[in-house]
Amino acid sequence: MSGHWETVIGLEVHCELRTETKLFCGCRNAFGDEPNTNVCPVCLGLPGSLPVLNRRAVDYAMRIGQALHCDIRRSIFHRKNYFYPDMPKDYQVTQYDEPLNVDGWLELPDGTRVGIERAHMEEDTGKTQHVGVSGRIHGADHSLVDYNRAGVPLVEIVGRPDLRTPDDARAYVTELRAILVATGASDGKMEEGSLRVDANVSVRRPGGPFGTRCEIKNLNSVRSLGRAIDYETRRQIDLLESGGRVVQETRHWNEDEGRTTSMRSKEEAYDYRYFPEPDLVPIDPSEEWKAAVRSALPVLPAERRRRLAAAGGTTPGDVALLVELDLDELVTAAIAAGAEPRLAINRAGNELAGDLEAARHLDPARFATVCRMEADGRLTATQAKQVLAEVLASGADPEAVAETRGFRPIESGALDIAVADAIAADPEGWARYLAGEDKVAGAFVGKVMKATGGKADGKAVTAILQARRSSAG
Amino acid sequence: MSAVSLAADVRAGRRSAVDVIDEHLARIEAGDGAIHAFLEVTATAARARAAAVDARVAAGEDPGPLAGVPIALKDNLCTRGVPTTCASRILDGWRPPYDATVVSRVVAAGAVPLGKTNLDEFAMGSSTENSAFGPTRNPHDPSRVPGGSSGGSAAAVAARFAPLALGSDTGGSIRQPAALCGVVGLKPTYGLVSRYGLVAFASSLDQIGPFAATVADAATLLGVIAGHDPLDSTSWDAPVPDLLGALGRGVDGLRVGIVRELGGEGIAPDVAARVGQAADALAAAGAKVDEVSVPAARYALSSYYLIAPAECSSNLARYDGVRYGLRVPGDDIGQMYGRTREAGFGAEVKRRIMLGTYALSAGYYDAYYGQAQRARTLLIRDFAAAYESFDVLLSATAPTTAFPLGAKTTDPLSMYLSDVCTIPSNLAGHPAASVPFGTGDDGLPVGVQVLAPALGEVVMFRVAAALEAAAPPGAGR
Numbered sequence: 001m002s003g004h005w006e007t008v009i010g011l012e013v014h015c016e017l018r019t020e021t022k023l024f025c026g027c028r029n030a031f032g033d034e035p036n037t038n039v040c041p042v043c044l045g046l047p048g049s050l051p052v053l054n055r056r057a058v059d060y061a062m063r064i065g066q067a068l069h070c071d072i073r074r075s076i077f078h079r080k081n082y083f084y085p086d087m088p089k090d091y092q093v094t095q096y097d098e099p100l101n102v103d104g105w106l107e108l109p110d111g112t113r114v115g116i117e118r119a120h121m122e123e124d125t126g127k128t129q130h131v132g133v134s135g136r137i138h139g140a141d142h143s144l145v146d147y148n149r150a151g152v153p154l155v156e157i158v159g160r161p162d163l164r165t166p167d168d169a170r171a172y173v174t175e176l177r178a179i180l181v182a183t184g185a186s187d188g189k190m191e192e193g194s195l196r197v198d199a200n201v202s203v204r205r206p207g208g209p210f211g212t213r214c215e216i217k218n219l220n221s222v223r224s225l226g227r228a229i230d231y232e233t234r235r236q237i238d239l240l241e242s243g244g245r246v247v248q249e250t251r252h253w254n255e256d257e258g259r260t261t262s263m264r265s266k267e268e269a270y271d272y273r274y275f276p277e278p279d280l281v282p283i284d285p286s287e288e289w290k291a292a293v294r295s296a297l298p299v300l301p302a303e304r305r306r307r308l309a310a311a312g313g314t315t316p317g318d319v320a321l322l323v324e325l326d327l328d329e330l331v332t333a334a335i336a337a338g339a340e341p342r343l344a345i346n347r348a349g350n351e352l353a354g355d356l357e358a359a360r361h362l363d364p365a366r367f368a369t370v371c372r373m374e375a376d377g378r379l380t381a382t383q384a385k386q387v388l389a390e391v392l393a394s395g396a397d398p399e400a401v402a403e404t405r406g407f408r409p410i411e412s413g414a415l416d417i418a419v420a421d422a423i424a425a426d427p428e429g430w431a432r433y434l435a436g437e438d439k440v441a442g443a444f445v446g447k448v449m450k451a452t453g454g455k456a457d458g459k460a461v462t463a464i465l466q467a468r469r470s471s472a473g
Numbered sequence: 474m475s476a477v478s479l480a481a482d483v484r485a486g487r488r489s490a491v492d493v494i495d496e497h498l499a500r501i502e503a504g505d506g507a508i509h510a511f512l513e514v515t516a517t518a519a520r521a522r523a524a525a526v527d528a529r530v531a532a533g534e535d536p537g538p539l540a541g542v543p544i545a546l547k548d549n550l551c552t553r554g555v556p557t558t559c560a561s562r563i564l565d566g567w568r569p570p571y572d573a574t575v576v577s578r579v580v581a582a583g584a585v586p587l588g589k590t591n592l593d594e595f596a597m598g599s600s601t602e603n604s605a606f607g608p609t610r611n612p613h614d615p616s617r618v619p620g621g622s623s624g625g626s627a628a629a630v631a632a633r634f635a636p637l638a639l640g641s642d643t644g645g646s647i648r649q650p651a652a653l654c655g656v657v658g659l660k661p662t663y664g665l666v667s668r669y670g671l672v673a674f675a676s677s678l679d680q681i682g683p684f685a686a687t688v689a690d691a692a693t694l695l696g697v698i699a700g701h702d703p704l705d706s707t708s709w710d711a712p713v714p715d716l717l718g719a720l721g722r723g724v725d726g727l728r729v730g731i732v733r734e735l736g737g738e739g740i741a742p743d744v745a746a747r748v749g750q751a752a753d754a755l756a757a758a759g760a761k762v763d764e765v766s767v768p769a770a771r772y773a774l775s776s777y778y779l780i781a782p783a784e785c786s787s788n789l790a791r792y793d794g795v796r797y798g799l800r801v802p803g804d805d806i807g808q809m810y811g812r813t814r815e816a817g818f819g820a821e822v823k824r825r826i827m828l829g830t831y832a833l834s835a836g837y838y839d840a841y842y843g844q845a846q847r848a849r850t851l852l853i854r855d856f857a858a859a860y861e862s863f864d865v866l867l868s869a870t871a872p873t874t875a876f877p878l879g880a881k882t883t884d885p886l887s888m889y890l891s892d893v894c895t896i897p898s899n900l901a902g903h904p905a906a907s908v909p910f911g912t913g914d915d916g917l918p919v920g921v922q923v924l925a926p927a928l929g930e931v932v933m934f935r936v937a938a939a940l941e942a943a944a945p946p947g948a949g950r
Contacts, residue, residue, distance in 0.1 A: 041571055045791050047564070047672040048551040048573060050705050079787050081833070083810055090790035143806075145795070273833035275842060278677035278784060280706050 005240075006206045007233045008213075009169050009199060010161035013176055014154050015186045016124060016194040017060045023123045023153035024051030024093070031192050035146035043151035045088030050279050057153035058100070058283055060185035061121045062293045064155050065101030067179050067300055068116045072293075074284040075100040075120070077277040082270045086126035086145050094122035094156075096274045100283060106159075106179065107302040108171045109320035115160030121283075124152040155185070161200065161210065166226035173197055173222050178301045178324065190221055197225055201232045203240065211236070212246040216260055218253045228253040232260055304328050312341040319345065325353055326360075333364035339371035347371060351388050358392040366391050369398045380457040383407045410455050415448070418456065419464045422447040433465065434472055441465050476542045476636040476690040480583065483541030486530050490523035490541025494585055497543040501587065501634045509609045510619075510628040512548050514588035515555055519543070522585045537583030539697060544579055545629040545638035548589035549596055550681070551670040552576055559672050560604035561594045563792045563817030565799045573670020574705070575639055575681050575698045582697040587635055590625025594819045595789065596646055596674045598622050599891035602882055603821045610878070611654060613917055613948045617875035620650030620891070623684070627654040630684045637694050638684040643674050644777055645870075645895025647682045648907035652870035652920025655909045655947050657691045657937070658684045660895075662928050663902035664709040666695075667702030673788040675781035678899040688908065688941045692716040692934050709928070719931040720938040725759030727936065730863035732924070734770040735894045741873045743913040748869050751910050751921040754943035755867075755936065765859050765866065769851040773897040776852070778889060779832045779845035780900070785822075786829030792817060824885065849900045856901050860926045865936050868894045870907035870920035894922060904930050906937045911945035918948045 019029050025042035041049040065072045078096035099120035105113045126147040157176065163169050177195060180186040188195050202213035216232055219225045231253075236246050250269075251260040299307075301323050305316035308328045312319060312335060322328045327348045334344045344367070352359040352367075370391060374384035379402060387401045402408075410418070422444050423430045433440040445461045482488040498516050505511055529536045546552065549559045551569035558564050572580075580586065593603035601609040601624025609624040611617040612632040619628040623640030627650035630638050640647040642660035651658025659682050666681045673679060683694035699713040731752055736745060756762045794800035794813030801816050803809035818826070832841035859866060871891055881888040898905035904927075907920035921940055925933035 041569075044796065046569065046571075046797070047557070047559070047567070047791070048549075048569065048571075048670040050669050052704060052706050081787050081790060083790065083793060085793075085795045085806060088791065088796065090793055091787050271835045273787070273830065273835075273838075275783060275787070275833055275838075278675075278707075279673075 004205065005203045005233075005237050007164055007229065008161050008202045008204060008210055009163035009229060010213075011159045011163065011169060011172060012198045012200070013157045013159070013173065014196040014198075015064070015157065015180050015188070017057050017153040017155060017185055018187050018194075019054055019056050019060065019153055021054060022151040023054050023057050023121070024151055027151065029152050030148070031194065033148055035144075035148060038148045039150070043088065044147060051093065053280060053283070054153060057121065058285070059293060060153070060183070061100055061119070061155050062285060062290065063183040063185050063297060064157070064180065065104065065119050066290075066293055066297055067183050068101065068104035068106055068119055068157070070101035070104030070116060070119055072101055072285060072290055074098070074282055076282045077121075077280045078274045079277050081273045084125070084128075085143065086128040086147075086150070088126065088147060088150050092123060092125065093277055093280070095120035106172065106175060108168070108175055109305060110171075110317045112168070114162045114172055117158045117160050119155050119157045122154050122156060124149050124154050126150040161202075166229040169199065169229055170222050170226050173225060174324070175301065182298055182300055184298075199225060199229060199232075201229055201236070202246070203233055203236045211240075212248050214246065214248065214260070215250045216253050217250060217263065218255075220255065224253060224255055227258060228260060231258060235260065308332050311335045312345050314341075314345065321353070322348055325356060327352055327356075330359065330362060330364050330367065334368040334371060337365050337368035339368035340375040343371045343375055344368070347384070347388060351385055352392070355392055361395065362392060363395065366395075366398055373398060373402065377457060377460070378402070378409050379407055380455070382454070407455065409457070410452055415452070415456060415460060416464060418448045418451050419444070419461060419468070421451065423468070434469055474636070475687050476539065476685060477687075477693055479636060480538060480540045480542050483526065483583075484530065484535060488541075490526040490530075490585065491520060493541050494519050494523040494543055494587070497587060497635055500632075504632055505634060507610065507615055508612055508628050508632050509607060510545070510590055510625045510632060510634055511588045512558060512560065512591050512606055512625070513556060515586060516588075518555075519585050519587050522580070526583055526585065537581065538693060539579060539637070540583035542584045542637055543587045543635040544584045545588065545590045545626055545635040546576060546586050547592055547623050547626050547638070547640045549592060549641055549672040549674075550576055550639060551672065552586070552589065555589065557589065557672065558606070559595045560592045560606055561817065561819070561822070562605045563799050563814070564797075565817075567797045569670070571670065574667035574702045576670065578698050579639070579694070584637065584697075590623070590629055590638065592625055593622035594822050595672070595785070596622040596641055596643055596679075597785070597821050597825055599645070599649055599888050600876075600878075600881065601625060601650070602878065603819055605819055608878060611875045611917075613655060614875065617877050617917065618653065620653035620871065620875065622646040622650075623658075624650045626684050627651050627656055627658065630654070630656045630686055633686075636686055637690060639681060639694075639698070640684055641671055641674075641679055641681050642895075642899065643678045643680075643781060644899050645892035647684065648895045648905060648920070648922060649871045649891055651684055651907040652909070652922075653875040653918065655918030655920075656684055656686055657688050657906065657908055657941070658682065659691055659695070659906035659933070659937075660898060660904060661695060661699060661930060662709070662904045664707050665699045665713070665904070665928070665930070667705040667708045669702055669704040673784075675784040676788060677784060678777075678781055680899070688934065688937045689717065689720055691906070691937075692720060695930070711928070714931050716930060716934050719934040722935050723758060724755055724936055724939045727755075727760045727865065727932065728863045729755050729760045729762045729936065730765030730859055730866045731762065732770065732859075732866050732868045733764055733766045734768065735868035735897070739872050739890065739893055740869050741913065744869045744871070744873060744919050747910050747913070747919040748867065748921055750945070751940055751943070752867055755939060758939050758943065760936075760939075763863075765863055767852070767855045767859050767866070767897070769848060769855040770897045772848040773852055773900055774889065774893050776845040776848040777892075777896045777900060778828065779841050780849065782825040782829030783832045783842050784829065786826045786833065789818075789822065789826055821885070852897060853901050856897070856903065856926070864925075864932050865929070866924040868922045868924065870894060870922040874913040874915055874917035874919060898924055901927075903927055904933050906933055908937045908940040909944060909947050910940060912948050916948055
């Protein structure tokens with residue numbers, strides 16, 4: 001990317017709440033059911049029907065606000081008016097200038113804070129399927145609408161334009177998703193559309209005023225998000241550098257072609273004619289309700305990273321993966337049980353990450369024992385991995401496993417003898433090693449390993465070789 | 474015969490509900506050709522329901538306070554399986570899959586719906602001439618309008634097709650036709666009666682209420698339909714007061730204010746004279762009567778004609794041809810929307826959708842909708858000030874007696890002025906009743922309006938009953 005430009009990214013994330021029922025009626029909130037089976041007069045917007053707010057949805061929305069450090073306020077619903085066949089009432093009930101959650105932030109694993117402007121409640125629309133060649137509205141023969149999703153509760157999380165790179169954007173969505181799942185408010189499934197991301201992208205000279213932004217829609221994975229931002233940044237820079245200007249518009253990401261195309265410009269933008277929804281009363285959560293939401297909130301990813309990093313003597317960024325994999329509690333417990341922190345973190349990130357299902361049942365004390373045996377030199381790295389694999393598989397006692405497998409450390413005298421034998425058998429190699437050719441050490445280690453039936457610790461052998469060279473020099 | 478005494482006879486087994494229903498159906502059969510109060514008469518269902526009421530009486534059960542009482546339902550109230558048209562072509566063929574809460578409640582109380590009554594399309598109008606299915610005529614003079622928008626319900630009670638009817642009142646749509654047809658009609662406090670199943674016109678103003686020949690019947694019907702409904706978030710969660718008990722309590726010591734802004738020039742002298750006479754009657758019964766000013770009432774009409782159209786423009790968006798009702802095909806979805814709505818809506822509905830769309834548009838919102846809401850707040854404040862010194866307020870219900878068909882159809886503004894006295898109560902969310910009080914110079918009914926503060930139904934009924942007792946003879950029929 002051209003060094004003269006900076007990308008400015010702000011994300012809008014729509015998150016479906018995992019309530020049993022819809023936002024304003026008692027219909028089931030479920031993905032993948034037979035079309036138009038979870039519908040009633042209210043979510044079909046039949047004449048005379050009225051909405052009744054789902055209290056659980058408000059509770060979930062407040063959890064999200066709390067987790068994002070927002071101010072939770074008295075809020076009201078508005079109607080957003082526009083005609084579209086997947087909207088049964090031809091207006092969407094949403095929150096406009098008095099949203100439930102405002103002014104929060106989210107912390108990325110590297111410690112960066114991204115501002116959250118608001119996280120407001122609204123109802124989802126149905127799904128339109130354009131039946132025809134292209135699958136898009138142009139060129140379709142006819143359309144089918146499934147209203148099962150109409151009225152499903154959503155929270156829209158509007159981030160501030162604090163992100164600067166596709167990596168940041170991906171990290172933001174990953175972190176936000178983890179928070180949403182942790183609060184229990186959402187299942188965070190991008191592939192089922194329960195988490196949907198729109199990106200506002202602009203470019204500017206560093207330190208200069210914001211450029212004109214484009215909103216990119218149809219981002220169906222974290223990967224598409226990164227690709228689309230890359231593409232859009234390039235497109236805007238090329239435009240500007242060739243003397244053109246960026247037009248504010250909504251653009252559609254085409255995953256197959258790897259590019260964005262114009263959907264509608266600002267001039268064509270709808271006038272939504274927002275006004276307060278007269279069929280609903282304000283949401284004015286009591287202090288008791290807010291306190292109950294606060295106290296029911298689980299420990300969130302940022303805090304879990306901090307706790308593990310503190311226990312492991314490392315940085316939150318270093319342990320992000322373990323928190324993401326939900327291995328942090330196990331590792332923290334193992335460290336508390338005496339495992340050497342660095343070793344526990346490494347073994348968890350490498351060995352346990354390979355079998356998360358088994359890791360969930362692993363006794364932290366046994367995991368700590370394996371780490372301690374390795375740190376004490378009672379197991380070589382290779383042996384430790386083998387023991388850990390068996391403990392994972394069977395839940396057996398690591399000491400017993402080592403015993404059964406005959407993993408006993410070679411006494412240092414025996415190891416010295418084995419090293420001396422190896423040197424004696426290869427005087428030419430030894431001469432080269434003495435001359436400073438370090439890579440020859442590998443051959444000696446291999447020979448010692450073979451001679452000891454794999455029981456030798458490679459690091460210990462290397463140490464002996466180095467000691468001998470020093471004294472020879 | 475009043476609804477109360479009919480129900481008493483049916484409950485006591487002195488008269489069969491089937492007999493009552495047959496008598497009323499025969500009256501409709503004979504008379505509604507000239508009046509056109511009904512869009513649909515559900516005779517078969519009514520007889521079946523009446524038979525069920527009789528069976529319950531025979532089994533020693535109590536079918537409820539409205540046992541066997543015929544009731545007419547405005548055709549913007551959803552009735553399961555029965556066409557609900559809102560007097561519009563756009564709902565062509567639609568049959569609701571559910572009953573409005575008020576319909577369920579009257580049926581549970583033993584009442585027997587006779588059918589669906591005519592209205593101005595989507596309740597927009599003051600004469601019932603805006604019906605897509607032709608106007609309703611005033612039973613006192615078929616060359617005149619019954620008022621509107623609940624003209625069919627008012628005419629049904631006036632013509633004795635049914636002793637009770639339900640209507641909806643957004644800016645006077647119960648009270649004004651009640652006045653023009655010489656029956657009792659009232660709009661309850663906003664939220665006292667569930668709106669679930671009332672096809673919305675302007676959600677923050679709409680309220681369902683009763684029509685009846687007597688104040689006691691109106692109180693009985695309101696007692697049945699009022700009360701919290703979990704399906705309507707704006708419904709009051711409070712017990713319904715004893716309305717019937719209020720009727721005999723008199724008005725001794727009550728303070729009655731004659732609203733200056735709802736009198737004067739715009740009110741025909743013969744109507745104004747009746748209001749004065751009503752005030753005198755209340756004073757004679759022990760009330761203290763004085764004049765009062767509610768200054769912001771002057772802005773009520775213009776505020777209403779921004780707020781109501783704004784809400785209607787949104788509420789009526791769903792009639793787009795996609796899911797139910799009329800669909801006129803087009804080459805694409807936009808053309809289908811346009812053609813469907815062009816063919817389905819009448820002129821007044823289109824006018825209000827356009828007004829409302831404009832009032833909510835970016836750049837105009839604050840000057841129109843926003844300003845109207847501020848005027849509404851002022852009005853509520855001014856009413857509150859008036860109610861510090863008065864228990865109820867008094868005015869004419871409508872500026873004139875019933876006017877001839879066609880007299881105002883070419884001049885929407887003069888039609889809108891029909892509701893100048895009734896609109897303030899809708900904007901404030903307060904209850905108000907129209908009680909027949911003699912006739913005008915033309916011999917047609919005049920109604921006097923009793924306004925009360927929010928949840929002031931008890932004091933409103935005390936005054937209504939006193940007016941009924943003191944009323945000069947009404948229009949003969």
